[in-house]
Amino acid sequence: MKWETFYDAMQSADSADQLFEIVKNYAHDLGFEYVSYVMSIPSLNGSLKWVRFGAFPDGWEQRYLAQNYAEIDPLLRRGVNSIDPLIWSQNFFASAPQIWADAVKYGLKVGISQPCWAAQGVFGLLSFVRSGPALTPGEISMLRRQLQMVTNLLHLSMYERVDVPAISCIGDVSLTLREREILRWTSEGKTAEIIGTILNISTRTVNFHISNVLTKLVAVNKVQAVAKARTFGLL
Incomplete structure (x- = not known):
């Protein structure tokens, strides 16, 4: 499937299921039997809502979920800290x-994840x-270019169609003007002592506000x- 054809099909899709079906066909054209797409939606308390689409061998997804593999999966652990494809x-x-x-x-022996x-x-x-067979250097080079574009298009399209709640803290968490001010300076690498000097307040007061922010945002x-x-x- 040519990129232009793929792009037009994605733009015309009416649902998340259609989007995944188009990507699955694209993967098949590239010689891949199986496809998976997962999306994690964060919440303020640190929990994640997972959205999953998969075309895998019978029994694999049940096995994956039953063993709670998501907790230790290197694809997820390394993926959240990378923008590079994972072989x-x-x-x-x-x-x-x-x-x-x-x-x-x-039968899941050869894969690449973006x-x-x-x-x-x-x-x-x-x-x-x-x-099988194993990925060739030429394939990896080609997939590095194509998969990033495909993944970004799919992810943004899914984001618009999947029920992603507005993760806004307005109404859930309210930071005072002083707390926001201190957090902004903190984000710039300023210590509590320096922030206190800038705002003409004591270091103890700065730390008091920071403690309140940590509690409100459930941050460690x-x-x-x-x-x-x-x-x-x-911010």
Whole structure:
């Protein structure tokens, strides 16, 4: 399938299921038997809502969920910290050998996964997988270019069609003007002592406000608080 044809089909899709079907056909044209797309939607309390679309061998998804593999899956753990494609191999799954062993049993031996992000911290991961043959250097080079475009288009299209609640803290969490001000300075790397000097307040007062922010945002430290505040539109 040519890129122009694929793009037009994606733009014309009426549902999330249609989007996935188009991507599945695209993957088949590239020589992949199986396709998976997952999306994680964050919430303020740290929990994640997962949206999954899969075309895998019978029994694999049930096995994956029953074993709670999402908690240890290197694809998800490394994917959230990368924008580069992830090449499946025994070595890649070294931290979770039981996942690799089960995947091989189901014929999931050769794969490539592309992470991506949308607004509000919504993460996505698209995987093209087959039983064989191994990926050639030429294929990997081609897939590095194509898969990123396909994944970004799919993820943004899914984001518009899947029920992604507005992750806004207005009404859920309210930071005072002073708390926002201190958090902004914190995001720029300023210490409590320096912030106190800038705002003409004591270091103890700065730390008091920071403590309140950590509690409101359910954050374990200032770095996480800044990240959450940015994700939820509070900075």
